[in-house]
Amino acid sequence: xxxxxxxxxxxTSKSFQKFVxxxxxxxxxxxxxxxxxxxxxxxxxxxxNKVNVKSLTQGRKIVIFxxxxxxxxxxxxxxxxxxxxxxxxxxxxxxxxxxxxxxNDPFVMAAWAEATGAEGKVxxxxxxxxxxxxxxxxxxxxxxxxxxxxxKRYAMLVxxxxxxxxxxxxxxxxxxxxxAQNFVEKL
Amino acid sequence: xxxxxxxxxxxTSKSFQKFVxxxxxxxxxxxxxxxxxxxxxxxxxxxxNKVNVKSLTQGRKIVIFxxxxxxxxxxxxxxxxxxxxxxxxxxxxxxxxxxxxxxNDPFVMAAWAEATGAEGKVxxxxxxxxxxxxxxxxxxxxxxxxxxxxxKRYAMLVxxxxxxxxxxxxxxxxxxxxxAQNFVEKL
Numbered sequence: 001x002x003x004x005x006x007x008x009x010x011x012t013s014k015s016f017q018k019f020v021x022x023x024x025x026x027x028x029x030x031x032x033x034x035x036x037x038x039x040x041x042x043x044x045x046x047x048x049n050k051v052n053v054k055s056l057t058q059g060r061k062i063v064i065f066x067x068x069x070x071x072x073x074x075x076x077x078x079x080x081x082x083x084x085x086x087x088x089x090x091x092x093x094x095x096x097x098x099x100x101x102x103x104n105d106p107f108v109m110a111a112w113a114e115a116t117g118a119e120g121k122v123x124x125x126x127x128x129x130x131x132x133x134x135x136x137x138x139x140x141x142x143x144x145x146x147x148x149x150x151x152k153r154y155a156m157l158v159x160x161x162x163x164x165x166x167x168x169x170x171x172x173x174x175x176x177x178x179x180a181q182n183f184v185e186k187l
Numbered sequence: 188x189x190x191x192x193x194x195x196x197x198x199t200s201k202s203f204q205k206f207v208x209x210x211x212x213x214x215x216x217x218x219x220x221x222x223x224x225x226x227x228x229x230x231x232x233x234x235x236n237k238v239n240v241k242s243l244t245q246g247r248k249i250v251i252f253x254x255x256x257x258x259x260x261x262x263x264x265x266x267x268x269x270x271x272x273x274x275x276x277x278x279x280x281x282x283x284x285x286x287x288x289x290x291n292d293p294f295v296m297a298a299w300a301e302a303t304g305a306e307g308k309v310x311x312x313x314x315x316x317x318x319x320x321x322x323x324x325x326x327x328x329x330x331x332x333x334x335x336x337x338x339k340r341y342a343m344l345v346x347x348x349x350x351x352x353x354x355x356x357x358x359x360x361x362x363x364x365x366x367a368q369n370f371v372e373k374l
Contacts, residue, residue, distance in 0.1 A: 103334065111257075111298070111302065147316050
């Protein structure tokens with residue numbers, strides 16, 4: 001028989017709570033055009049600096065693109081640079097801000113911004129616990145290679161809190177429709 | 188009543204398997220002097236490049252230090268540099284290699300090595316899924332700030348597969364006994 005102390009320890013453990021959260025989140029449908037952007041916080045540079053993604057898009061047009069990981073080859077050599085180099089062109093189409101989101105911690109994201117020269121062009125925000133990515137249903141299990149659930153590669157236009165355009169890589173991590181040179185055509 | 192399909196889905200889910208693994212690992216006693224170093228793989232620069240930590244220490248003397256996170260302020264400004272600047276002094280005491288371990292992915296660890304000038308002095312190895320850290324019982328839950336379980340700050344001397352000296356920061360993340368200038372006195 002399992003003791004009630006053990007049961008209590010299990011039920012209050014962070015692991016179990018995460019498991020329950022994952023079960024409920026894994027039933028989330030992937031986001032689609034017309035959906036509201038989730039009301040969750042991202043983090044910029046430090047864990048203390050919250051950026052609410054819903055507020056960020058209020059009354060503004062924002063391009064948000066998600067990547068599997070800071071400093072990974074596809075993200076560092078292709079995806080992020082495609083937006084950094086086209087930031088002015090994209091903003092000239094009435095976009096207020098470009099935001100790159102990844103499930104990494106805020107310190108790693110800040111270091112990646114510095115290493116890639118993204119500052120002032122693309123804002124790098126940490127989805128530390130994956131709250132945004134999971135609510136969008138755009139998470140992908142990369143535990144074996146990267147140690148955790150990460151974000152699929154995608155690009156979206158969010159205007160005044162609503163997803164107006166969305167391109168998700170068909171295989172989750174490829175480099176096609178979500179690259180700036182292809183997504184800019186849709187704006 | 189819960190359907191058997193649902194039960195099967197839960198029992199085979201990665202989340203549930205992780206939960207069960209975490210429960211069994213959370214009962215692990217913290218490592219102590221005299222213990223063998225666990226027989227697990229770490230990763231260097233890419234997820235394809237495994238480094239078995241037991242083999243690494245066979246017939247050699249290795250200083251391994253664990254840190255909460257690549258690019259976090261305490262690790263980037265104090266802990267790792269304390270070893271990088273004293274690498275020659277430590278090696279002159281008969282130490283074959285210095286290894287820094289963190290629960291980060293291999294790409295982030297490689298970028299951190301480059302950013303800190305660690306290459307050739309301290310080898311940065313990724314404990315991608317936390318296998319080493321958890322088996323050592325030196326994990327600490329930093330989900331709120333960094334998104335996951337991370338490593339406590341520690342320094343150990345491993346000689347021929349056995350832990351010969353071990354200093355774990357009393358509060359888990361402080362910067363005292365595990366810093367190179369303090370640990371070198373014990374060698």
